[in-house]
Amino acid sequence: MAFYKALENVELKKYSEASPSNFKVIFYSKGLFKSTKLFDKEIKAKVSTYFEDDSKSSLMISKEFSHLDADILFVRDFDNKKSAYKRGGWLASLFLALDKYGVESANIYVDTTQQFKDKNFVFELVKTAEKATYRYTDTNPNTKKETTLRNVEVCVEKSSAALKRSVELGLNVGRGANTARNLGNRPANHATPTYIADQIKALAKEIGGFKVKVLEEEDMEKLGMGSLLSVSRGSVEPAKLVTMEYQGGKKGGKPVVLVGKGVTFDTGGISLKPGAKMDEMKWDMSGAGSVIGTMCAVAASKIPVNLVCAVGLTENMPAGNATKPGDVVTSMSGQTIEI
Incomplete structure (x- = not known):
């Protein structure tokens, strides 16, 4: 795409x-x-x-x-x-x-x-x-x-x-x-976290002007990103954390930062959502999509601003190893979170 x-x-x-x-x-x-x-x-x-x-x-x-x-x-x-x-x-x-x-x-x-x-x-x-x-x-x-x-x-x-x-x-x-x-x-079996991460890299190559960095689950484990990783535990699709950086403003100037939620399909995990209209949960990545589209528009237009965008891409599925209600995970900031 x-x-x-x-x-x-x-x-x-x-x-x-x-x-x-x-x-x-x-x-x-x-x-x-x-x-x-x-x-x-x-x-x-x-x-x-x-x-x-x-x-x-x-x-x-x-x-x-x-x-x-x-x-x-x-x-x-x-x-x-x-x-x-x-x-x-x-x-x-x-x-x-x-x-x-x-x-x-x-x-x-x-x-x-x-x-x-x-x-x-x-x-x-x-x-x-x-x-x-x-x-x-x-x-x-x-x-x-x-x-x-x-x-x-x-x-x-x-x-x-x-x-x-x-x-x-x-x-x-x-x-x-x-x-x-x-x-x-795109259906959730097409627009997986890996697919979207690859598309971001392709868009950066096509449009030019912004850099892309992709963190894999192994990288996130080392950084202690237990909160994001807890979402993808029950999925066979690995989570990705993608950052995009555009430098169109003053060198060293503070950037505008946009963060987009990118749950490519949200079943609710162990706390399964009702089946009716669950297909619409493919749009739970729309926050990430909006951020990606914004970066593309800004870079293509060469807007004089510094912009950093981050999207957490993950899929929330039920499984034997999925995160359960009451589990406690540790975020990158060191805070513990009870699910």
């Missing part, structure tokens, strides 16, 4: 550089739409009349039934009176619509929305595009087919270095999130 890539290409382009035949997405905001140079008076009048009905949220115009050179989806602008967190759902619905229409390449004219005034909007849109296009298909041939969207051109009248950076950051954060999701969605 590599640094997950749902979209093949995402670029910032000026209007004059945009691919003319691509499916177009235009946001409808009364004031901005009136002043746009993208359409003639006839189109402006027809679209504005359509959106006078407040119940209308979108309008699709086919090039086959108009004089336009491409299919266009007009989307009513986000209502700023609504809670800010709902903007993410509004953006996600846009990409669901593109999937519905079977769009492979889309030009999204981001400066046609009032949201463009928010410096984080382009970042959020690109991040959402990458996340919304994600599908897990690695081990299940019956999974919903992959989306058709492959290329996105983020179109603006005037480009800038800040906008290009927003596109880059949004794409890398989206890919980091999808990398975490893909690790979590």
Whole structure:
């Protein structure tokens, strides 16, 4: 598994550089739409009349039934009176619509929305595009087919270095999130502690910029990590402790430290969990997945920060040698813990 890539290409382009035949997405905001140079008076009048009905949220115009050179989806602008967190759902619905229409390449004219005034909007849109296009298909041939969207051109009248950076950051954060999701969605007999540790090393080699160190159970025994080791006692899968280190900030500067729980499957051990929905315990490593995805996004984006990430990878299974309720183990700090 590599640094997950749902979209093949995402670029910032000026209007004059945009691919003319691509499916177009235009946001409808009364004031901005009136002043746009993208359409003639006839189109402006027809679209504005359509959106006078407040119940209308979108309008699709086919090039086959108009004089336009491409299919266009007009989307009513986000209502700023609504809670800010709902903007993410509004953006996600846009990409669901593109999937519905079977769009492979889309030009999204981001400066046609009032949201463009928010410096984080382009970042959020690109991040959402990458996340919304994600599908897990690695081990299940019956999974919903992959989306058709492959290329996105983020179109603006005037480009800038800040906008290009927003596109880059949004794409890398989206890919980091999808990398975490893909690790979590893999079945527990695939995403073992050993598999995930190997994937971290492969990601470090692919992306570059961060170092990886893997501690085996023998190393942890020497360091007195009795607490972590107590979890894997009943499993045939050996535990791993993986640390990742990225130095993008000042030399010697204090790092941000993230720690992720990585129980690749948690049966509850001797205290067995109920069988119903136990399959969902494969996601008990999602904390580790999130930390791994964060490191990938930070390193790929070359963020100026020092970051250290640690993930404890283990499987909790019942067995004759599994840790029992009431057992006492000793942690690396020397503290004793009654299970």
